[in-house]
Amino acid sequence: MIAYFIPPEKLGTPPMSDSPWELLPTASNHAQSLDGLYILLTAVTGISFVLVIGTMFYFMWKYKMKSEDDKTSPLTHNGKLEFAWSAIPAIFLMVFFVWGELDFVKLSSPPADSIDIHVTGQKWYWTFEYPGRPVAATTEVEDGEIAPLLVVPKGQAVRLTMTSKDVIHSFYIPAFRVKKDVVPGRYTYVWFEATELGDFPVFCTEYCGDEHSSMLAVVRVVEPEDYKAEVAAATTLEQGEGESLEQFGEKVYKAFACNSCHNTDATRKVGPGFGGLYGKSENLADGSSVEADENYIRESIMEPNAKIVAGYTPQMPSFAGQINDEQLNALIAYIKSLK
Incomplete structure (x- = not known):
């Protein structure tokens, strides 16, 4: 891997839209339907916001108390109005659910x-x-x-x-x-x-x-x-014509994501830095020490939890079965070249 x-x-x-008001590029079969649902949700919630907040401010203005003699209307409810403000949102919610469920099923059911x-x-x-x-x-x-x-x-x-x-x-x-x-x-x-x-x-x-x-x-x-x-x-990782072993090793170092955890200098990251590693005496978590030679580097790649450096935790995955001998030799040569 x-x-x-x-x-x-x-x-x-990234090839995103030129304006924040534009949708992202539509580059798959799912995009158009999901964009349609997004636009509908945005429109309905936007209109609902305007209607609710607008009505609230209108009522605050129209029915504000003008004097101490103002009395509250004796009306307690309006059945038609209450049914409308419950039924209409319910219809939209069902549309959102059905549309979203259909898209979810489609997204989860490959041909x-x-x-x-x-x-x-x-x-x-x-x-x-x-x-x-x-x-x-x-x-x-x-x-x-x-x-x-x-x-x-x-x-x-x-x-x-x-x-x-x-x-x-x-x-x-x-x-x-x-x-x-x-x-x-x-x-x-x-x-x-x-x-x-x-x-x-x-x-x-x-x-x-x-x-x-x-x-x-x-x-x-x-x-x-x-x-x-x-x-x-x-999916081809081979030494190119005219490419030195160390140069190929640098490609392997990048391709196998070694630099997600190891710097090319001596500074620590998730794991120890590779700069000056070769030939160095490493103190291990069990209190022993080991010289960082070719065998140690190889073992650390193939069986990373065999010898844990002091101050680090066993997080590195094994690359056994993933890296071949040519790639491994090149990677070791590259690590040796880092000072």
């Missing part, structure tokens, strides 16, 4: 021929895995930075099977109007059919820790005939 923690400023400007993609949430990044591909999808977004990438074909149904490794996250694509909680210990599902080509931002909308706001990714909508090639390109 490969993903990348990326600061918001590196993602670029049988949907493309299946597995999504994993973890502090603080997304992982997208495709059937038959050993590496999760990533893309270069800016200045050599890498972000998790969800590649989908235009006009075809895509089902996301989602789970979390740690806490509750919430997967949200604003332009698609798709949002679903991602829960540890179970699977949740959502589907969509993209209708517009281009790149669209993904957010986590459930507070999940310090770097919650940076838990970002990219959805790339491509033509159906380009889909397989785009997925193959996004």
Whole structure:
């Protein structure tokens, strides 16, 4: 599983509307119906606000006490009026419920021929895995930075099977109007059919820790005939021609989200910094010490809870079965190069 923690400023400007009074781009089959419900809710509540507050001020003005001799009207109620102000809102509430329920059922019931993609949430990044591909999808977004990438074909149904490794996250694509909680210990599902080509931002909308706001990714909508090639390109992590082992190791470091928890200098983050780590004597939580050589670094990646550095808690997941020997050797070479 490969993903990348990326600061918001590196993602670029999301393709949002030019004006705060405009709706977001509509880039999926769900967007138009949900926008219609949103507009109806806004219109009804806005009109209701004006009517209620306006009537209140009118009555305050018309029936204000003008003298000490003013008496309250003997009328106690108006049956027709009371029925109207109960029945009319009830009708609108039923319309809201039925419309929302139909959209919810549609959002939760993917077609049988949907493309299946597995999504994993973890502090603080997304992982997208495709059937038959050993590496999760990533893309270069800016200045050599890498972000998790969800590649989908235009006009075809895509089902996301989602789970979390740690806490509750919430997967949200604003332009698609798709949002679903991602829960540890179970699977949740959502589907969509993209209708517009281009790149669209993904957010986590459930507070999940310090770097919650940076838990970002990219959805790339491509033509159906380009889909397989785009997925193959996004799920390939190999040493390029003319690329040094350390340079490839830096790509692995970013692609496997090492920088979500480890800085490239000696400063601590969630875990220890990598700067000057190689050859250093590390004090462990059990009171012993160990030299940070190749074997220690390898063990820390494959079995991170075998030796916990003093002052840290066992939070790092194991990458056994996810990173191959070539990628691991390159990552170790990159860590060794950091001073």
